[in-house]
Amino acid sequence: MTELQERKPLREGQAHKRAAILTAARTLFVESGVERTSMDAVAARAGVSKRTVYDYYGDKHRLLLGVIEDAGESALTTLRELVDRHLADDAVTTPADLGAATEAFAVALGRVLLRATDYRAAARLIAENEPLLPELVDHPLEQAHDQVLAEALGRLAARGLLDADDPLLAAAHFQALTILRVLNEPPRRRADAAHVERIMTDGARAFLRAYAARGGSSR
Structure with missing residues (x-):
């Protein structure tokens, strides 16, 4: 975990948005691979802003772990x-x-x-x-x-x-x-x-x- 990850608290957020982000990330990670999946693509698939994805999960590593x-x-x-x-x-x-x-x-x-x-x-x-x-x-x-x-x-x-x-x-x-x-x-x-x-x-x-x-x- 980087210093930024340790310093920055993550938002709990709304349950339906969190579920949408996880579903979108899971689908894209399986279809395209983690490395080739961008946070922009996850946000678009989930119907939320990229800022929301980062606020909820911080980075792609923690998003993968969240899935x-x-x-x-x-x-x-x-x-x-x-x-x-x-x-x-x-x-x-x-x-x-x-x-x-x-x-x-x-x-x-x-x-x-x-x-x-x-x-x-x-x-x-x-x-x-x-x-x-x-x-x-x-x-x-x-x-x-x-x-x-x-x-x-x-x-x-x-x-x-x-x-x-x-x-x-x-x-x-x-x-x-x-x-x-x-x-x-x-x-x-x-x-x-x-x-x-x-x-x-x-x-x-x-x-x-x-x-x-x-x-x-x-x-």
Whole structure:
């Protein structure tokens, strides 16, 4: 961060203008690349002045970070909703429940999260610009994602359904077997709903084979 970035406070601004700027920037960054996207183009696409874009985000680096963080916040909300829906204590009480619920959670995650335009765009922008984004290392949003899933897995372990002494590690393994596998697929295959569902289901089953408590369901 430059001295100017540190000195200059950013405006919170109006929510609809901020959303328009982020949507415009996300689209242009994906279509043209970050380097080739000008702040003038973002402003024109968003229907605001260039001064407004600078007032809200300061520079293109922080605008890129804003696009990624906005997608991360949305994804975190989705993750919490899906955990509450599929992995709640009253929904998973037996080993058989565990198998069905874990697969349903994984499939829903693939359907809702990995098909979200903002999430897919953010994943691509991170992959293409990671060296320019040191702020993402140990980012609070990434830690929050890990924690939400780890807490759910920890509750299942406490009730004897999972053998997971380290819920954070278990959460990382679940994501590696499901979400990250999909993100590593070519775009054409990520757009194939049946293919994504197979990956998420297979990943959930592999996770259970490793982590289901002895005598539990590994399906």
